[in-house]
Amino acid sequence: MNSTTLAGLCGAALVGLGLFGFVTHPNLLRKILAFNLMGSGVFLLFGVVARRGAAAGIGADPVPQALIITGIVVAFSATALAVALLQRLFKETGQATLRSAPKGSSVDGADV
Amino acid sequence: MSVAFLFDACLAALVLGIGGWTIAARSSFGAVVGYIAYGLFLALVWVRLSAVDVALTEAAIGSGVTGVLLIGAAARLRTTEAEALAEPPGRAQRILAGALCGLITMAIAAAVLSLPDPAPTLAPLVAENLPPTGLGNPVTGVLLAYRAFDTLLESVVLVLALAGVWSFALDRAWGGRPGARRIPRSEGALGFLAQLLAPAGIIVGIHLVWTGANEPGGAFQGGTILAAMWIIVMVAGLADAPPVSRRWLRLALVGGPAVFLAIGIAGFAVADAFLAYPQGYAKPLILIIEAGLTLSIAVTLALLAVGPAQRRPQS
Numbered sequence: 001m002n003s004t005t006l007a008g009l010c011g012a013a014l015v016g017l018g019l020f021g022f023v024t025h026p027n028l029l030r031k032i033l034a035f036n037l038m039g040s041g042v043f044l045l046f047g048v049v050a051r052r053g054a055a056a057g058i059g060a061d062p063v064p065q066a067l068i069i070t071g072i073v074v075a076f077s078a079t080a081l082a083v084a085l086l087q088r089l090f091k092e093t094g095q096a097t098l099r100s101a102p103k104g105s106s107v108d109g110a111d112v
Numbered sequence: 113m114s115v116a117f118l119f120d121a122c123l124a125a126l127v128l129g130i131g132g133w134t135i136a137a138r139s140s141f142g143a144v145v146g147y148i149a150y151g152l153f154l155a156l157v158w159v160r161l162s163a164v165d166v167a168l169t170e171a172a173i174g175s176g177v178t179g180v181l182l183i184g185a186a187a188r189l190r191t192t193e194a195e196a197l198a199e200p201p202g203r204a205q206r207i208l209a210g211a212l213c214g215l216i217t218m219a220i221a222a223a224v225l226s227l228p229d230p231a232p233t234l235a236p237l238v239a240e241n242l243p244p245t246g247l248g249n250p251v252t253g254v255l256l257a258y259r260a261f262d263t264l265l266e267s268v269v270l271v272l273a274l275a276g277v278w279s280f281a282l283d284r285a286w287g288g289r290p291g292a293r294r295i296p297r298s299e300g301a302l303g304f305l306a307q308l309l310a311p312a313g314i315i316v317g318i319h320l321v322w323t324g325a326n327e328p329g330g331a332f333q334g335g336t337i338l339a340a341m342w343i344i345v346m347v348a349g350l351a352d353a354p355p356v357s358r359r360w361l362r363l364a365l366v367g368g369p370a371v372f373l374a375i376g377i378a379g380f381a382v383a384d385a386f387l388a389y390p391q392g393y394a395k396p397l398i399l400i401i402e403a404g405l406t407l408s409i410a411v412t413l414a415l416l417a418v419g420p421a422q423r424r425p426q427s
Binding site: 002003004005006007008009010011012013014015016017018019021022023024025026027029030031033034035036037038040043044045047048049050051052053054055056057058059060061062063065066067068069070072073074075076077078079080081085087088090091092095096097099 | 116117120121124127128130132134140143144147150151154155157158160161162163165166169170171173174177178181182185186188189192193197200201205206209210212213214216217218219220221224225227231232233234235236238240251253254255258259262263266269270272273276277282284308330332354366398411413417419420
């Protein structure tokens, strides 16, 4: 086993860990966090593919590298969107889980 | 077993340990702090994989700006913590989920262990075609020359995401400033840090963009550092967040993608293809695109982190 393979196995474990957190946490913020963990595991797997493609004096295949950079930026914008959704949900219902709101709950943040 | 492998093994164990903590921690705040540390260690893994450009992006965006965003959310949602803890999934559900995730991990691990050898690569092609672009950093070459279309779409995605975030503002706050209230000017350590760090950080950010043509760095990494400096200045209360309806703000947001698109369309006339650069002008055009993108990325990322408008426009 070499360092690159080890990083690949680490990425595989991160995907599993992130998925576990995503499925089991009721708190939506924790779900977002776990999803990011899973995403970074996927990026790491792709990074292993890049590293294995080292050639022509370049330490890692630059095409996957560029795609990973694009991926990290897009992952951040998706996270920002998810957090904004969550905060609006919190404003409307006062909760941060997907449990359906109890009947007659207050809607303090709602617009008039 | 070499020392380098031992180092990598320790690093992988550390990354997995902190990653596990972000899932296992009881408080969301603790989990988010763990995630920031996780991102920094993951950046070291990227360096070990010879992907320094990715390492910079991971440290700046994956750990830094995402951390700011999530820590703010965790602080605001703190009151919901107890409620969410009161409804944990049942033991059977957890075991089932654990088994399923373990299975997925093993399947991916098996795929990693059976990757083809020798690995397919585009590196020689990139190296061969890099000289005409005048760039020295192959990753920048891919981002802004060979696969410039991806990067153009990415810069548009950022603006779309911000439009999405802004649309979660309440009607009465539309066009106003983000943040529940103006943050008072911090006279303590934070204010001092913001005054000290921001000027130096701006130089570092611009340097990263400029040097990105030949060394690791580029518009995304540099733009993120500029965004971080603006966020520090806003968090320390040295400057208030601008109202989202300001015209200069809107221009700064779309300026980068617009310049990119204009140069791309001009490619039809002068180089026979969309996003093609005329011979000998590739590097100056790429630098112009990077300058525009840096500004737009910095403004967009900072505004994504501070969230939608929350104050009435006149206040």
